[in-house]
Every structure is written in C-alpha cells, then in structure tokens.
Amino acid sequence: MNPIEIAVVGYGYWGPNLVRNFHETEGARMAVCCDLDPQRLARAHRRFPGVECTSDYDAVLRNPAIAAVAIATPVSAHFAMARRALEAGKHVLVEKPLTMRVDHAEELVALAEQKGLVLMVDHVFLYSPAVRKMKELVETGHLGRLFFIDSVRINLGLFQHDVNVVWDLAPHDLSIVDHLIGRLPKSLSAFGATHAGSDIEDVAYLNLDYGDGLIANFHVNWLSPVKVRHIIVGGSKQSLIYNDLETSEKVKVYNRGIDVGADSDKKHQLLISYRAGDVWSPNLPQEEPLNRLAADFVRCIREGSRPLADGSSGLRIVRILDAAQRSIKAQGGRIVL
Amino acid sequence: MNPIEIAVVGYGYWGPNLVRNFHETEGARMAVCCDLDPQRLARAHRRFPGVECTSDYDAVLRNPAIAAVAIATPVSAHFAMARRALEAGKHVLVEKPLTMRVDHAEELVALAEQKGLVLMVDHVFLYSPAVRKMKELVETGHLGRLFFIDSVRINLGLFQHDVNVVWDLAPHDLSIVDHLIGRLPKSLSAFGATHAGSDIEDVAYLNLDYGDGLIANFHVNWLSPVKVRHIIVGGSKQSLIYNDLETSEKVKVYNRGIDVGADSDKKHQLLISYRAGDVWSPNLPQEEPLNRLAADFVRCIREGSRPLADGSSGLRIVRILDAAQRSIKAQGGRIVL
Amino acid sequence: MNPIEIAVVGYGYWGPNLVRNFHETEGARMAVCCDLDPQRLARAHRRFPGVECTSDYDAVLRNPAIAAVAIATPVSAHFAMARRALEAGKHVLVEKPLTMRVDHAEELVALAEQKGLVLMVDHVFLYSPAVRKMKELVETGHLGRLFFIDSVRINLGLFQHDVNVVWDLAPHDLSIVDHLIGRLPKSLSAFGATHAGSDIEDVAYLNLDYGDGLIANFHVNWLSPVKVRHIIVGGSKQSLIYNDLETSEKVKVYNRGIDVGADSDKKHQLLISYRAGDVWSPNLPQEEPLNRLAADFVRCIREGSRPLADGSSGLRIVRILDAAQRSIKAQGGRIVL
C-alpha cells in the first residue's frame, strides 16, 4: 500500500509540529514543505533533510503525487489556499479557525463534499485523552443533565496581527464544547476590549445559550498575568473540571451537587439538599493529540470516511466566531444563531 | 465617654458575627439582640449572657439608650426595618445588599441624610487588608491604566430563598470593584440560568463596561464543584491577582504586561513587546475585617463622619444588581446606568 | 444520668478549645477552669460565664463533684499534675506529649491501671475524619504492604520555651503513624539543629525503621517560610497522601505503583513495570476532631473502657520522643527501641 503523500504549507509557529507528526504517521509520507520565507525553508531543511522544500504552492498543487495538503498559514490565507487545494483534487487539513468568513467556510464544505475529498480542521484538542474522556463521561450520562460550562483560556500574549483574541484562542474551547454538546447554541452575546492601540480585541467574554438552562461562558485573554486553561462542566449528577495545565490530574470528576425535593409543608418552597461526594481523577494515557489527528486524517483519506474534526465542525465554530464578532461590535447585542 | 449602645437584629447566619464583633469593639456596648425565633435567642443568650435578648423590635426602637441598630435579617426585610430604625433616630448598619429595590435604597440614603444619621452597609471586604492593599496599589498608580477586571466567586450552595445568586454573592465583588474604581459602570449585560426548579438563578455572569477600554466580568455560581474566589485586575503597567482562599499570599502583583511601540517601517502595524517581570506578594496583617468595620461604624457615629461603606456605596451596588436582574430577564440585553 | 463534671487546668493556647468542646459534649458538664494567671481566668470567665474559675488546683482535686481533669499546662508540668489528679481519684486527659520522661509516663500508666481510672492523651488527630479514613484504608489492605511514610510538619514559629521542635510538633505525626502501624519502630535516628541562641532544636528530622522494609521519616521545623502538613504513605498496591491544609481533598489515594515480575531470560534482572492508575479522594465529613475526642473521654469514663488515645499510646510516643532526643544529642546515633 502506497503511503499518502502530504504537503505542509506554512512553516511558522504550528507548521513544524505538523511536519514532525506527519513524518511519524504510519501510512503517510511527509513529502513537501512549502513556505514563502527562505529562512523558514532553510530551518525546515536542516531539521527534516528528507523533505522537499519549496516556495512554489502552484507546483505543490500540480504535483500528482501529493494527495493531501495541510495548511498552517495565517488565518487570512486559509480560504484561498484551501479552495485551490480542493479544486486541485487534494484532501485538505486546515489550521483552526477554518476561515474568517462563514460563507467561505460554507463554500469549502460544499466543495469538499462535491469533490468527495476529506476536509478537516485542526481542532487538535478533540484528539486529546482529556477531551475524549470528557466526551465519554458526558455521553454515558455520568454528569446527568448539563447545567453550565465555564471555560477560561488566558495568558500573556501572543498578539496576532490579523485576528483578535476570540478568533485566536476561542476556537480551541468552542470546538471542545461543540464536541461535547453536539449542536450549535441558540444565541450568544460577546464583549471585548482593545488596549494595544489597534482595533483588535485582546480581552473577550462569550456567553452562549444552548437552551434548556445550559449556558456556556468563555473567557479569552492575551493580557492575563497568569496562564489559566480550564473548563468546568456542571451537571445535575456530577461535575467535572478539565485543567489542561495540570500534568497528572487533568480531568477531575466531582460527585457533588444539589438534590431538589418537594417540601410537603410549604408548597411553594423547594427543599434543596447538597451532596458532597468523592472526587475521582481517571488515569489518562500520555499521548500527543496531534499525532492522533494526523493518523485520523490519513485514515479518512484512505477509507473515504469523515474525521472527528470535519469541515462541518469547522463551519460551526466559524459561525460562532462570526456571531461573537458581530456581538462585540454591537456591544454585547444578542445574536441568534 | 459613654459607650455607643448597639442592637443587633437577626441572629441567623451573619448576626452572631456582628454580636461577637460589637462585643469586642472599643467604645461600643453590645446591648440587645433581637430575633423572632426563640431558639436563636436562646443560642444568643447561652453564648453572650450579658446581652439582652428580645423578639420585640418595637421595644428596641423605643429604647432611648440604643443609639444604633445593625440589621442582619433576610434581604427582603432590610428596607422596612432600616427605615423604621432611621425614623426612630437610630444609626443603622445593614447587611448587604442594602435593599432589594433602587427606590428603597434611595429613600434610606435620603432619610439618613435628612436625619443626620449614619447609614452604613456591611460591605465587609472593603475593610480587609487585601482590598485595602489593592486600593492603595490602584490609587498610587502602580498598575497604570486599568484594562480589565475578572472576578470569580463560585462554590456549592447555599441556596437562598428570597434572592438569586447575583443578589447573594455579587455584592461582595461589586463593592470591591466599586471601591477600586470609584464610579458606576456605563452599562452592563448579565446572563443567568436556573436549575433547581424555581425561578431563582443559581449561575450568573455580569459584564460591566466602565468606558475607556475597562471591562469587568463577574462569575457567581452556587453549583460549582469547587470553591474559587479571585479577582484579577489587569493594568497597563502591572497586574494583580487577589485570591481570597490563599492564606499567605492573598495579593500578588505581577510586573508583566505589554509595551506598544511605533513601527517606523510599517505604519499600520503596531510593535507589541512583552514584559515578563518579577512577582511580588506584599505581606498583609492578620485581621478580621468585620472588626474594623464595626470600629468604623462606632467612630462615624461618634464623629458624625461618613463610613467607607456608606449608604451611597450601598445604593450604587443596588443599582448594579437591579440592572443585572433586568438584563438577565431580558436575556442579556444591555442596560445603560 | 448525672453529667460527668470536668475541670480544665491551663487556659493558655489549647485550654480554651478544651473548655469549648467539653461545654458542648453531651453527658459532660464543663464545671471548673483552673489557671494561675488572673488575666487568663478573667478571659475564661467572660467567654464562659457559667464555668467556675479558680487558681487553686488543690481545691479542684479535693472537690468530690469533679470526676475528671483535663491538663493543658506547659509540658513540664504534665507529670506532676496528672499524678496528683490520678492519686485524687480523677480520670485524666493530658495534652500531648504525655510527659517529658519515659519513667514518668510509665508511672502514670501504671497508676491509672492500678486505680482503675481513664488516662487519655490529647492525640487529637486520631479522631479526625482524615486519619480515620487512612486507618481504614491501611487496615482493609487497600494500600497493600507499607513501603515508606514521609511526614512533614513545618511552619514559622511558635517557639516553645520548655521543649524543642521534636517534642512540640512530632507527637502529632508520630501518634498518627503509631495508630496506622500499631507498633513501636525497631530503631531510630534523629538530627536537629539550633539557631535561636538557645540549646532548643528548631529544625529536626527523625528516621524510624519499622523493619520489613518500612521506614518512616519525619521533618519538623519552626523556621520554615511556608506551612506544610502532609503525610505520604507509600504501599505496594496503592499510595495515599494526607494534606491537612487542603480543605476539600485532604486524603488522596493513588492507584499507582510498581509491579515486579520475573524475567525469564535474564535470571538476575528484575522486570519492573509501572502502574499509573486513577486518583481518588474520598469525601470526608466536616467535624472537629477535638469534639469526638471529648466525647470518647466521657464515654470511656462512663463505660470504664479504653480510649483510642490511651495512656499506652501516650507512653509509646514519649518513648520515641525520648529516643529521638538522645539520638540528636549523639549526632544521629542509632537508638534501638
């Protein structure tokens, strides 16, 4: 069986991780690395001497041996490059967020569908042991009905030049929550502020309403003095906390909550009692999520199947990001999705 | 000099703390404890045999020896009891929040003004060593221009029957932020959800816009599996984190931030550099804030001066709470203050 | 049934806790508080107006209504006061450590035995929910064979004048470990250093050998810049960590360890594999251990039974402390017990 030959486009911050992981992916051949910057290409060449380095994206697309293209350029270039790759018959993996506009994302999804090609977004957290465990706990009903989700991803820098903190950081958490809940929120409000003299927000809050009492709040921030990355999922039976900075207990499940009983005497007053139970932290394997994502991409290309982080999930996240952007500009005005 | 005689009304959750602290306050005499529940009165009597116990609030108000009344009843009774006390010529300390309605708070402030009486709200955190240090750091310009404030006060329970989680928990953080900033926000949005079968919100987020790029976000929650109590204040020069659950380093100042420079070559692009400096945690005295608050109340009565947590600050907090309540009912609609 | 009348002797650091707890103990009457210092007596009187206050210990011992005496004086007075109380026919609870000399502890144990009186030591941690859970986990074999115990109890101050840091802090941890293991160590070595210009050690390490590969190490320190209170119990099946400063997860059980297998190929080399399993933190009730200890004292007096923290356990701890003291003076020389 011939290996799937892969080209990685963009050797900046994330590209080297893609090259390294496709290099190690069974059934794939990390064939070409493409970047316009000669210094980056030189760096790629030193590190991966067997990988062909080029600045000619056209040539990559014309090369019939290349089956798939992974795009890790600045966000603003995602759409054009992904469309050209799909048009050239290549399977495509795009760095998150998929695009900067909803119609662009829709067009890519439709194009991949029509051409029968794999379109995947690099929502890498979906492949992490922690998120897989969270998904399992939610799906098997361990948490009961979901009450609230509180997500915080804050740290100092790195400021982006073409996107604000929402487009930069929120895709991670939005894709995780989208994966857990499996549907779009009904509406959202978002707030942001800019401080660096540009019109790019560096602090923002998103508030998503999923209906049925489930709200999800996201705090993303480039100005925080400390790094925090956690998601609390509050449920009717149990609650969990995912702390991505924790090395040995990333996911903790709390058998704590409230029980609501009827009060026979006072008809209009509820009896609320508290459960304070055990805390349990499941052991998680030590794996690099990007490794699994690369393997899923290759497998889907080979089998013609749909990856976990497919174009549709990428489109859903772009829809939320776009609505958040509009809400921020409207000073928190509610956007129905 | 005769001691100021104090009556404490309401011997439930917070009342015993008031009785204990006025008992130990120089220049005060903890004279009467008033509650309708005989069991509570019996408990008060066992613990403080020298304090007169009564269920007759009228008698307390008629007693000319009593100079001041401290009200620690359920929130819904604050207004009526405080008004009667002021009308009877007593100085008044009211548990937070001051009242449940803005017009009620306005009336109390006006009445106290007109009668020349001290009206104080139990915004006890203003008297804590941590908040006093934060106030000093903000006032002396150590943080520079304020960029954002992020406040989290979450834990499991205790559900209240007459107020929601916003009215229960947010007054603490709102009063701290009000104290630091010294003005009302320009507008706010708030979101909440209910899960215990009643219409009382148990999870809520408030987003306050103070103008000039300063936003403040508050997360209050009765359903969280863990207890968190922190406030991050991000500034242009330095940032600080106040973690109220930390015993030895409650306030940490981070000499970290961004510097924005002009880019001579690219006119439209800003050069942002990061400062990663030292972290410093000032030593704070070990004090009980309520002790200081009680002393301030007594001092203001004696000197005819204005307490740190005066009626106006109580009114400002009620304004914010009221607006938050309306915003929640309007699903996050923006309320201009 | 008449209540057991209790006298508490010594109203300094710990005495008030004893008075408060016996005050609330069913079946007991907190009758007399005895101290030589009039200021302390005045404080006791203000706080507990119903308790008789006296500086006359003889009168207490002569009083036939008093059934039991709880001694919370400086350590150097324990022996003489406890002996006189036992001779006067009183049941006795002594603050830890029981005495400063082994022969004194032996004499008290023998005297109580001969007189048929309860002799109890205030090893209060034995009554805490955390230690009771640890005892259960060890006894039911959840940890397997015990490999090592590592105990740390360090903080800044409070220097004692009559005992060093070993006699001051180690009794807590030694009594916990004694309770878990149920036997004296075979031998020990101890090291200490003095820095405050006196000959009283303020930093010390104790190393106890229990045989069968089980060693226990104790670090006690009055000079540490931070407060740490933990015990690690390493076992062949699971290990646990007891962190007394943690509020919600005081005991954590780690399903981690090594498995030793035979290596068929290389006879002389062992195959060691690692288990990295779940972490589990059992929910513990919120209780004050001293409350339970007081109840156990009263119950044992009434029933003529033996308390958990009986004179023998107090004697075992004094034996270890005495041996540690001798080892320190001999610069770590091994002492066989």
Add this chain to the structure above:
Amino acid sequence: MNPIEIAVVGYGYWGPNLVRNFHETEGARMAVCCDLDPQRLARAHRRFPGVECTSDYDAVLRNPAIAAVAIATPVSAHFAMARRALEAGKHVLVEKPLTMRVDHAEELVALAEQKGLVLMVDHVFLYSPAVRKMKELVETGHLGRLFFIDSVRINLGLFQHDVNVVWDLAPHDLSIVDHLIGRLPKSLSAFGATHAGSDIEDVAYLNLDYGDGLIANFHVNWLSPVKVRHIIVGGSKQSLIYNDLETSEKVKVYNRGIDVGADSDKKHQLLISYRAGDVWSPNLPQEEPLNRLAADFVRCIREGSRPLADGSSGLRIVRILDAAQRSIKAQGGRIVL
C-alpha cells in the same frame, strides 16, 4: 576559527539531548554519535542525518579531528570510557555521577590535570536560571546565615539497574547544594530501603551536617505517587524555595524569619519575635540549561579554563554518594567526610 568537533557516546535516555544541544552550540561541530545498539544508531541517524554514526569507540578515540567526548553511557561504564578518552588526549564531559568509586573519580581528576584537558560533569542544574539566581542570593548575603536546606526529589520510577535511587537522583540536588555552599559537609548519615526484590534502594534520606548549625536533608524516592522537586533554603534573614515543577515562579524569596533579642528581665530566656514579610519571585529567563552547559564546555576547551561543573565538583559529589552508600549499609551510621 575551526569548530571544536564533538563525539557523543551513548544514545539512550540523555544522549539525544547532548547531541541536540551540541548541534546548536556555536563554535562546536556535533561530529560523531557512538552507541553499541544499532537501533539507537538508526534513530540518531534519522534525527540528525549530518552526524556520523558508529559503534566503534576506539575509532572515535583514534580520530584526530575529534577534540572532545561526551559520555552518556550507564554509570558503570563512565570511568573506563572517560579514562580512555583522557588518555587519548580528548576533553571529556561525563554524565552524572562522574564515577561509581571515589578512587576512580580521583584518578580522572588527576589525569585531566596532568594532561591539561577539560574534565566536566553534567551537573546540568548549575546552569539553570533558577540555580544561578539562588547562588546569587546566597552569595550576596540576601539570605543571611544559612540555617537548613531541605531537598525533595521524588516521583514514580524509573528504576535503574546498576545504581540505586541515591546515585540516580541525589547528584542533582547534591551538586546544587555543593554549588551554593562551596564545601563538603563535615559528616552525613543516610537511610534507605529496598522493595522491588533486589538490593537496590528505591527510597532514601540523606542527612548532611555542614557545621555551624547548617544541616541539609535530601529525600530521593522512586516510589512516590506524586512528583515533587523542591529545595527550601532557610536563612537568618530570608528564606527561599526553589520549586522546579513550577513554570512561572520557580524561585520564591520569603522575607520571613525570626529575630532573637535579649530579654532584660529574664536573663536566661530569649525573646524571639517573628518577621512575616513580603514574598518575592524574581523573573527568570527561559533557557535550556544544557544549552549553556554545552557552551561552557566548548568555551573552556577553547580558553583552557575551568568549567562551573568541573571534575573536582564531580569528585565531591562522588565522595558524598559513596559515604551515603556506606552509611545506608551501616543502617544510618554517621560517616565523617
């Protein structure tokens, strides 16, 4: 100026880090990688295609282009391989610990001295920003007189086959403390226990007496359910804690301690007061210590100077390890150094 050509011997756990760092060291050429295991060599070749791979150590030593050899083999091979390299006129960097016997370490130091060659030990922590800051704080007198050092380096596995936990883990902390204090301890005691069916200790405690009231205790452990890596340095003026697992505040300085005053009234009693001051965490650069160590090795070869982690420091650490080993076998018997 020609680059210094380096051969790395041993491509197991640590070797790849040496190859990578010498690869990036200015003035060095990472020339040859030597290992007996063909699989490891293949791995090295894939990762570093420009480095010559060989299993012939003799050929490496005969190669006149090679100026220096870095030895990362199992400890038992250190001495023989390092001696042969020095005899062949190569500068030598040896993985820690330098050798397994004191006389072997002495011989290497003498041989390097006689041949005028650089002999360096891979005490990599001496080059870390945290330890450099600690050294500066100690040397400039910020801590005052040193009172105690408490070091903990514990985690689950990896069991070594040729050395016990003392020889495996303690060299790190011993070399740091040796660097801070700059002299051998006067004496030591050590305790260990074995649990994996072999005679190799997996838990051990070392207690070093440096005289003048300064004691240092080291806990090393392969069986701990959690990973801990800290060093507390207690001083008369300030104390510091180095927590190597902390990402943003690795070194914290506590302005806390005791002050000893004369008591005019009671001649024989000391007045001890406590200082509870600020906590300060200096910002540390983000650097890889091994990078600096490699650069120091190359610089010393070129300039004929002495590295920070020279053979003598390696010898001092072997002396302590050897004494600890003998003390463990003598059940904690005190060894004078």
